[in-house]
Amino acid sequence: MSHFHIYSLPIELLDTFTPRNLVSNVPRPRSPSPPPVASASTVGSRACNVCNGVAFADVEEQRAHFRSDWHRYNVKTRLNGGQSVSELEFSKLVDGLEDSISGSASEDSDSDDSDDAVDALVNKATRKARSRSPSQGPALPAQTALAWFHSPPSTQLGVYRAVFNSGVHQSDYLSELKRMQTGGRTWAxxxxxGGHFAGAIVRVSRGQEDDSEEVHTKKKPKKPKADTEVLRHKTFHRYTTRRKQGGSQSLNDNAKGNAKSAGAQLRRYGEQALRDDIRNLIHEWAEEINACERIWIRASGSNRKIFMDYDGCVIEKTDGRLRTFPFPTRRPTQSELARCLLELTRAKTSHLTEDALRAQDEAYLASLPKPKVIPVAPAPSAPEKPKPVKLSKEEEIFREKWSRLLEMVSKGRLEPLKSFWDREGENLGGVDAHIPDWTGEKRATLLQVAAHAGHEDVTSWLLETHHADPTVDVPLKGGEQEEDSDSGEASDSPKPPKGSRRTAYDLARTRPVRDVFRRCAGAHPDWWDWFGAARVPSALSKEQEEEREEKKKVRRKGLKDKVKEREAKAKPAAEPEPEPEPAKPAPLRSSTGPQRLGGASGAAAGITGLTPEMRAKVERERRARAAEARLKVMSQ
Structure with missing residues (x-):
């Protein structure tokens, strides 16, 4: 017996079975590596290398496979650089389409539709492969549709996994297969x-009562009953899709809006009628459906709503008996239901010796691509953010005082500064105390902050009253030197070379602040090393200041005298110009009347429409230009 019915397997054969788990369960990553090794059923010369080595019982079955959409899809996918898919995977792709891609029972009638659908599937798979990120690695194929069992020395048997109960682990498939040999079962x-519907209630396993009737009957033994029997069946068709257009009318309406043609109205009516006919049939068969062990449904996403998700539905969406066909199907017909029933209930067989199986497993494991070890560069460690330090109450008060002190010095608020310093000066470390780093201040002392801010009164108060040290160096950090040394006026001291030391005097941006340092150096030369460590270029005494002021006054007086002489020389040369007669106001003209092209001419055109003050100003400018012209002629 070359084929076995899965519900009528010989007991002596079942007792010798062991699960074949290697090829069926080990995930095979898709990669440009050689094609996967054939499974246990791929034996002999009648096999298809494109479709993962599927084998055939005879030449006719092989030719039918080469004409199938599954094979043509794999051929086009391999030509595009992709990988072949199993029957189960291809069946899932088919379920995503609205119409059957295999056409009707007549191969010639709908061949164009089939080609278009296969091309659509290939394009969809290509776009999906391109959209996958390279970092995701090759995708792993889904689990094979068949579960294989081995019987020594050289018999293998395959059963579709969808036949077993949901939740049964693959290690328990053998015990589940033995349990399936008892009791009667029916399937829906x-x-x-594409507007075609086919439904049936079939008996796939006879009960013990039927066997006992045949054994104990006194009459002549009847012809043995078939393993499967169709109890109820129904097929019908409605007009729902346009020829070679693809897709239902409802999907077209959702995408482009309701069409108003007569054909569109007929297709909408056909969809509604098809839905009502199917639901009425399911309610009519409700008792038989509730008694079925499996419910097999082939329908696309939109058509699947016909069977469930409506008020009073017989088949619930969460029903554990629901299954999809794990192989490609053609147009729904009664003959197609019979073919699918035979495919599901007939066990697949092959005959490989244990040595051949072992060699096959080794070849398969060797064909698996080795994972590439990609060195991962250590991620740059982000600088850790300093954790906030919990301060004591005394520390918070101390920081608040420093913040207030720096604000008063930088803003030049001398009077509040004096009162604050009398109270807190000693507690903060004195006038030369180093400014804490947590304040973010770039300067080192209060004198440097005041000099940089340009407050001469605060700078003088620090130097004269509190003897602040002007020799303390300014901290150099990065490009601070160029930033701080920028000044709107020329400094009396030469700019220090880059990287050398600086003092508070170097931070002074204005002459009055620098004069404070020079004045203090002249008044108290013994206090600090003014001309060395403090970098003050020279002292400034009171006499020097008075002399400088006198020079400024003389310079200003000389400039004024030169201006007066220049004006006096220009006066005798200028002759008084007779006062022009006041211009007669031009007669008002109607804006609507005739106008002379070019408007007024001469001097009257320049002052027409001006106020008396503007006219006087224009006349003064004219007289000034005339006087300049006469002076120019006299000087030649």
Whole structure:
């Protein structure tokens, strides 16, 4: 017996079975590596290397496979650089389409539709492969649709996994297969696509009562009953799709809006009628469906709503008996239901010796691509953010005082500064105390802050009253020197070379602040090393200041005298110009009357429409230009 019915397997054969788990369960990553090794059923010369080595019982079955959409899809996918898919994977792709891609029972009638659908599937797979990130690595194929069992020395048997109960682990498939040999079972099978519907209630396993009747009957033994029997069936068709357009009318309406043609109205009516006919049939068969062990449904996403998700539905969406066909199907017909029933209930067999199986497993494991070890560069460690330090109450008060002190010095608020310093000066470390780093201040002392801010009164108060040290160096950090040394006026001291030391005097941006340092150096030369460590270029005494002021006054007086002489020389040369007669106001003209092209001419055109003050100003400018012209002629 070359084929076995899965519900009528010989007991002596079942007792010798062991699960074949290697090829069926080990995930095979898709990669440009050689094609996967054939499974246990791929034996002999009648096999398809494109479709993962699937084998055939005879030449006719092989030719039918080469004409199938599954094979043509794999051929086009391999030509595009992709990988072949199993029957189960291809079936899932088919379920995503609205119509059957295999056409009707007549191969010639709908061949164009089939080609278009296969091309659409290939394009979709290509776009999906391109959109995958390279970092995700090769995708792993889904688990094979068949579960294989081995019986020594050289018999293998395959059963579709969808036949077993949901939740059964693959290690328990063998015990589940033995349990399936007892009791009667019925299945419900429904297909809908392209306006075609086919449904049936079939018996796939006879009960013990039927066997006992045949054994104990006194009459002549009847012909043995078939393993499967169709109890109820129904097929019908409605006009729902346009020829070679693809897709239902409802999907077209959702995408482009409701069409108003007569054909569109007929297709909408056909969809509604098809839905009502199917639901009425399911309610009519409700008792038989509730008694079924499996419910097989082939329908696309939109057509699947016909069977469930409506008020009073017989088949619930969460029903554990629901299954999809794990292989490609054609247009829904009664003959197609019979073919699918035979495919599901007939066990697949092969005959490989244990040595051949072992060699096959080794070849398969060797064909698996080795994972590439990609060195991962250590991620740059982000600088850790300093954790906030919990301060004591005394520390918070101390920081608040420093903040207030720096604010008063930088803003030049001398009077509040004096009162604050009388109270807190000693507690903060004195006038030369180093400014804490947590304040973010770039300067080192209060004198440097005051000099940089340009407050001469605060600077003088620090130097004269509190003897602040002007020799303390300014901290150099990065490009601070160029920033701080920028000044709107020329400094009396030469700019220090880059990287050398600086003092508070170097931070002074204005002459009055620098004069404070020079004045203090002249008044108290013994206090500090003014001309060395403090970098003050020279002292400034009171006499020097008075002399400088006198020079400024003389310079200003000389400039004024030169201006007066220049004006006096220009006066005798200028002759008084007779006062022009006041211009007669031009007669008002109607804006609507005739106008002379070019408007007024001469001097009257320049002052027409001006106020008396503006006219006087224009006349003064004219007289000034005339006087300048006469002076120019006289000087030649």
């Amino acid at each position: 099978m429904f297909m809908v696509a």
